Structure formats: C-alpha cells, structure tokens
Amino acid sequence: MAGTDTEPPGLDLARFGEYFDGVRPGAITGPLRASLIAGGKSNLTYEVTDGTSTWIVRRPPLGHVLATAHDMGREYRVITALWPTDVPVPKTYAHCEDPDVIGAPFYVMSKVEGTPYRYATELAPLGSERVHAISLRMIDTLATLHDVDPHAVGLGDFGRPEGFLARQVRRWKKQLDASYVRDLPGAERLHDALAASVPAESAPGIVHGDFRLDNLLVENDEVTAVLDWEMATLGDPLTDIALLLVYQRMAELDAGDAVADVATAPGFADADEMLARYATHSGRDLSAMGFYLGLAYFKLAVILEGIHYRYTHGQTVGEGFDTVGDLVVPLIDAGMAALKE
Template identity: 65%
Template sequence: MSDDLQTSDIPGLDLDAFRRWYDGERPGELSPDLRGRVIAGGRSNLTYEVTDGSSWWIVRRPPLGHVQATAHDMGREYTAMSALVPTDVPVPTTYAHCDDPDVLGAPFYVMERILGTAYRQSTQLQALGPERTATIAGRMIDVLAALHSVDPAEVGLGEFGRPAGFLERQVRRWGKQLEGSKTREHPDAEELHRLLTARVPADDPSVVGIVHGDYRLDNLLTGDDDEIKAVVDWEMATLGDTRTDVALLLVYDRLASLPGSGLVSDVSTAPGYPDTATQLDRYAAAIGRDLGDMGFHLGLAYFKLAVILEGINFRFLQGQTVGEGFDQIGAGFDPLIQAGLAALERD
C-alpha cells in the first residue's frame, strides 16, 4: 500500500469508529488492516481513500469546524448519485450513508473508488495536447447535457427539490451564505445581490431538471481513454433551472482570466480548450434547445462562486482547513463580484 496511508491521526476520519459502523452496515467487507488518507485538492468537503490492502472505498464528509446549515449535505450527494446509477450519467456506485454525527463528528457516506483524473490545472491538459483537451472538454459538455435530459421522476428524484421559485431561492440562499461567513464588509457584493433580487426571471418549466450545482472539469473523473468515468461532488444538487449549471461552468472558465486565477482551476487556458461560444453551441445541440439570454444566470454564478470562495476563506482564517493553497483563496472574491455586476449590466 502507498506510504502515505495511515492507521490513525487522519483529520476527520477515525478509522476504528468507521470500521465499527461499516461492519454493521455491510458485514464482512472489511479485513483488519484498514488504512486511509485525505485526498489532496479539495477546497470544501473532505474526501478520503480507505483500503484494507485488497479493496478500496471513498469516504466523504463535511469540512472540519464552521459549516453552513444548508451546505455540505452528504445525504443529498448520496441520494443523487444512487438515483443516477442506471442513467447515462456516469457516477460511482454508492455503498452506505451515515447521518449520525457521533460516528465521525459529521454525517458521511461511502462510495466506489473510481480510477480517473480530476483535471484542475492547465498544465495537466497541456501535457495531453490540444486535440485530447478538446475531446475531454467536449465530453464534459455532453455529460452535462445528458444530466439535464434525465427525467427526475423516472429515477426517483421527483421530490428532490422545488423547481417553482428556484432562482429566487438561489439568490436568497447565497445572500444568506455570504452573511454567515463574511470576513469583512462587501458593499459591491451587496449591490450585486440587490440587483439579482430585483431581476429574478419568471419560472420556465422547459429548463427544469436535475442541477448538479458545481459542475466543472475537476469535479469529473476522466479515464486514460479520455472518457468521463464519473461525476462527483453532488452536495449542491437539486431540481431547478438547468441553465445555472451552464452559467457556473462558464464562470469557472472565466475565473482563469481574473486575478487569482488557478485558485480553483485554470484548465480553460489550455490549448484546445473550447471557448464559450463553442461550449454553448455543443450544449444547445445536445440538449435540443436554445439557452436564450444568459446575463442573469452569469451574474448569479459569479455571485455564487464568490460566496463559495469567501466561505473557504472564512474557514482558513479560523484554522479549520486541511491542505495547502488556502492563503490566497480570498483574492478571487472582488474580481468575481465585479464580473457579476458587468454581466448584469450587459444584460
């Protein structure tokens, strides 16, 4: 087994407590020599690899310390992936979910370990070359369209969310999230939130579907054959306006051109990565409908991503993060807010 696997002192994962619980859920699967490690790269929930030397599992739990009441929903992740297993959307097989915080200090779930690469850095794609980069990014768009084509009721997710009033609730939710994790005053962010509140579009039933909530290339696991093996990180999944997924993906791409690029991902700067128009055309062709005006959705996506970064920065300043690179995460907030204001102005 890998040298960095541990039998103890893993932040947020007590292997003895995990073993006792999992043995009760799925008796006989674990052999005695249980080890684990934190998987590097996450900026939100904690993800672990656990092995007994012959088999592997992935364990997901919320971050340590400060956690927003509506964020880091392990049950939501588990439910979404479990329902999508029989569809064309690639997801890991789920094994068990624990909603008892006394076991590991927070709810968690266990799923299949999928071998694949989460492409987060431009240099990773540069090593593949422009043609393979274009192929992978194109398949990313195809998988998103496949997700948005799933009938929620047919996979048991008909009650997974409330599509009516979805955009209004999103604006309100992310405003509350910002209030709950502010590290300083943000007058421009408050103005963006005010404008979003005033410009919420009417509900459009034609675009209602399963929303991933944080769709981007590094939340996909890509195989050596450049096929998308799994979509992961479903903590914000719900039913609602699927254009919010498209807008957030485009905003993640644009983040690479803003100050503090690379804090989340800079894959869009790699040669061969498709531009916005190419992605929108491919998505529209796959989904079979035009997206219409995306100004509001882009403004909301910029606001949402800025709030997510602020929450991570809050936990960093409280000493509640695990891993490296958090000291620069707050630098992306103001540029994202300004870009959101600009998107609404263009709209």
C-alpha cells in the same frame, strides 16, 4: 491534521470496519488501511482498502459544522439515484447516520479510476486534440445530467424548483450582507439588476451546483465519474452551465490558486462552443444566458468576499488569501457586463 497511513484523522478504522462488515457481510477480507485523499473545509474523502478491495468513504470536516452544509445523506441519495442512469457516478454501498461510529455521519462508495484535472499544466501534456475532446465530453455529461427526470429516479422531492432563480438572488444577497467588511456599491447594483430581471425558468432538473472539470474524474479521455454532490438540488439547470463558464472566465484573471485554470490549456473549448454544444444536446433555450451568467458572477463574488471577510478577521489558515478580495470587484463588473449582453 494529525494521523497515520493506517489511521487517518477523522476515520476510526476499527469502528468503521465493524459497521461495514455488519451492513456488507464478507466484503472485508483483511486488515484495513486508509489514507486521506481530500480534506479541508469541504467534506473529507478517504481511500480504504483491505488489500483486495478498495472503497471511498466521505464524511463532513472535523470540528463543528452545519449539518445542512455537509449533508451526507443528501450526497448519498443523489449518487444512488443516478447510478442506473447514463450519468457516470460511483456505486454506493452504505450510508451511516450514526455519528457515534466514526464521529460523524458518512457514506461508502466505490473507487473510480480517473484524474480530476484542475490546472492547465496537468492537462496540456495530453495535447490540444485530447484536451478539446475532454472539454466537450464534460459538457455532454452536464447535458446528460440535466436530461434526467428527477421523478423517474426518485428525486421528485429533492428540492423546490419553483421560484429557484429568485431565491438564489435573495440568498446570495443575504450572504453578502453577512460578510460585510467594506462598501461594494457595484454589488448592490448587480443584485438590484438581477432581482429586476429574473427570467422565466428553464424546465427544472437536477442541479449539481459546482460542476467543473476538477469535480469530474477523467480516464482515457472519458468522464468516468461526477463527484462532489454536496450542493446538488432541484432547480434551473442553466445555473450549472453558467457557473461553469464563469469559472472558466475566472481562470483568465490573476486568481492564483483561488480558482482552477484548466480552461486555459491549449485546445480547451471556448464559451461559445460550449454553449452551442450544450444547446444541441440539451435542447434548452439559452436566450436569457446573460442573466444566468450575471447570477453566477454575483454568486462567486459573494463567496470570495466571504473568504476576504474571514481573512480580514484572522479566520483563515494558510497562504494566498490576501489577494482573494482583489477579485471581487472585477467579478461584479463582469456580472453587470453579462447582464447587458
């Protein structure tokens, strides 16, 4: 994307400064500079500074997007609600719904120090003891999130937890059908098995929707912030821990840059230890974890099949997409195996 250090793509600093000075008078004390620190098909994240203070600005991707897929108000609301709790999140300052200010709705939050570890090569130099401690603190943070009473923080209407699991099974089957490019009989069998074995749901809570180490900031081996709340909702929290474990198992596949491999760093806690830690801290019954793992495998298989669909239709940009489709069948097979465990 085009742009400069002082005027990155998608952020009109003059318009932003005028708006932010209006809602936070006196906060800006000098000329603004900004840099794009995360961008692509997900939401864009900028670091904005006046030389004294620094803020983080989040907005949807450039171009036409579905509002429901990049709802700035939804992210802003959940982060703001969680600020008084023990869940580490940035402090929020403003939410602008007017797309005329910078070209899209956006919100502003504090900058939090920390590293979003994605690859084992980044984490391994810390040593196995520190890696082990970080991985367990990640689980503790997830259990802390799931312990929050949504009604107590004003999020009682943030989603529809009743029937959440059955809707998830239907949703991802619909997504799979929309990305049809080849026969995947295993996917049909996995879907049918999931639909026939939906368990009684765990007590509802706030679901992050994409909880993993590279969506957290870590500083001095402590989790300083949970980021990327664009998929958050109310539902069955066990879907979060299952998806986290499946991400870790994907790291064992030859996935290239398609998935973070941080879980392969020496000292990183294995699935059994993480489940035991989570069960202890959350007090939740994990006896139906096979279903949740099967659903997580199905979800990721569908997501990757969607990427494969776009690749075969010439709709992807960059390298590494040619092998994504190879991961789909192994994920489906792993989902069936998880259901049988």
